[in-house]
Amino acid sequence: xxxxxxxxxxxxxxxxxxxxxxxxxxxxxxxxxxxxxxxxxxxxxxxxxxxxxxxxxxxxxxxxxxxxxxxxxxxxxxxxxxxxxxxxxxxxxxxxxxxxxxxxxxxxxxxxxxxxxxxxxxxxxxxxxxxxxxxxxxxxxxxxxxxxxxxxxxxxxxxxxxxxxxxxxxxxxxxxxxxxxxxxxxxxxxxxxxxxxxxxxxxxxxxxxxxxxxxxxxxxxxxxxxxxxxxxxxxxxxxxxxxxxxxxxxxxxxxxxxxxxxxxxxxxxxxxxxxxxxxxxxxxxxxxxxxxxxxxxxxxxxxxxxxxxxxxx
Numbered sequence: 216x217x218x219x220x221x222x223x224x225x226x227x228x229x230x231x232x233x234x235x236x237x238x239x240x241x242x243x244x245x246x247x248x249x250x251x252x253x254x255x256x257x258x259x260x261x262x263x264x265x266x267x268x269x270x271x272x273x274x275x276x277x278x279x280x281x282x283x284x285x286x287x288x289x290x291x292x293x294x295x296x297x298x299x300x301x302x303x304x305x306x307x308x309x310x311x312x313x314x315x316x317x318x319x320x321x322x323x324x325x326x327x328x329x330x331x332x333x334x335x336x337x338x339x340x341x342x343x344x345x346x347x348x349x350x351x352x353x354x355x356x357x358x359x360x361x362x363x364x365x366x367x368x369x370x371x372x373x374x375x376x377x378x379x380x381x382x383x384x385x386x387x388x389x390x391x392x393x394x395x396x397x398x399x400x401x402x403x404x405x406x407x408x409x410x411x412x413x414x415x416x417x418x419x420x421x422x423x424x425x426x427x428x429x430x431x432x433x434x435x436x437x438x439x440x441x442x443x444x445x446x447x448x449x450x451x452x453x454x455x456x457x458x459x460x461x462x463x464x465x466x467x468x469x470x471x472x473x474x475x476x477x478x479x480x481x482x483x484x485x486x487x488x489x490x491x492x493x494x495x496x497x498x499x500x501x502x503x504x505x506x507x508x509x510x511x512x513x514x515x516x517x518x519x520x521x522x523x524x525x526x527x528x
Contacts, residue, residue, distance in 0.1 A: 218517065219259035221279070223269040226288060228499060229506035231264075234513060238262070244269075253278060262513060264288060265295055267493070268475050273299035284516050286509045289496075290314055290369075292526060293419035293446060307526040308512040311368060313504040314496035319372035321495040322414050322444045323380075325468025326361075329440055329489045330354045330412070354411075354440075354465070357381045362410035364403065364426070365417025365445065366392055373416055385409065388417070403427075407434040412442060419446025429454040432464055440466050444495045447472040452479065459485055470495050 219239040222231055231240050239259070246252045253260075253275070260279045265271045265287045276282060276299045284306040285295055292309055300307050328334060331353040339350045361377045363370045366386040374384045374397060385398040387406050392399070400406035403426065407413055413435055417423050427441070427450045435441065441464060443450055452473040458464045459482075466487035472478050475493055482488050496502065511523050 218261045219256055220262045220264060220513070221253070221256070221260045222264040223271075224264070224266040224288070226264065226506035226509055227502060229503055229510070233507075233510045237514070237517070262286065262516075264509060264513075267291065267294050269294065271295040271300075276300060276303060276305065284308070284513065286512050287526075288505055288509050291419055291446060293448070297526075306516060306522065308509070308522055308524050309526050310505040310508045311524055313508060314501050315368045315372050317498050317501045318369050318416075318444055318495040319376055321470055321491070322369075322373045322416065322442055322468075323376045325442045325444070325470065325489055325491065326356065326377075326412055326414065326440065329442070329466045329468040329487070330356055332486075334489055335486055354438075356412070358383070359411035360385065360409055361412040361414060362387060362400070362406045363397075364388070364413065364415045364449075366395070366397070367416070367418075369444070370416040371395070373414055377414075382412075404431055404434045407431045407439070408436070410435060410439060412440045414442040415445040415449050417445050417449060419448050423449050425449070425451040425454075427451065427455075429458070432458040435464050437462055437465060439464050440468065442468040444470045447475060456481055459488060462487075 217239045219241060220234055221241050221243055224244050225231060234240050241252060241256060243249050257278050258281060261281055261283045263271055263285045265285055267289045271285055273296045276296060282305055285300060287295060287309045290309050290311045295307060336350060339345055358381055360383045363374055363386045366388050377384050385400055385406055387400045387403045432454055456479060459467060468489045470491040471493050482490060508523055515522050
């Protein structure tokens, strides 16, 4: 009998064709009644293709008695109930490394865009204001201090790029890294107070939920910028809205939000905010490599071969 795969979204741009030859692929996002589809095929599903924003909950995992593998189309796995997967001995894979460079580039793009007022400048010309005089000045990043929250693969890539801009780099995380020279802060609030830019590249989930709260934003201060390419849950969104509205911080560059794809409309009218629709890794090259890695993990598992990127759960 052909094994069944439950796909929560497409592996764009590669698509799911690479799995069609060996699996019955259910495109759940296209089903009119997803719950009925799951119940109908619950005994057949052996694998799930997961994506950020579509949770693989304990209830879904427990509803699939023959589930063997969850392959995540992302590096972060906060969309998967790892405890439930571990309880069942289900394999979880993700897509590390291949998206590091593009996500780091996105962080730098957001930092530059909000500090140098790039979006404002574009609008300034388009609406004909330049003829009336120069627009307000931006902020230089040279010799400024950037604090990076989460110095994993992506955080390190961001740090290297910031250093190339002549910025002073420091970081906060669960522990000090012995193989780097950047200054370490075990207190995020203290680091934020020293920073001109705070960039978030840590994992999402309960451990980091609302790590950046009003106290941290107040410490960052009216000349400080926040950049988030991590997860929306890392920031207390209501606190951020208040800080931006009251000019308690200088501005923010955001690629992620607490309730994606829903973004607070109050952000739309703020000149000191740059918004992206969670596109940190969204290039043709990187998304293709991510999709290939998902497929390779699937095929390796069912061919009895070593997984490319297993996650220890």
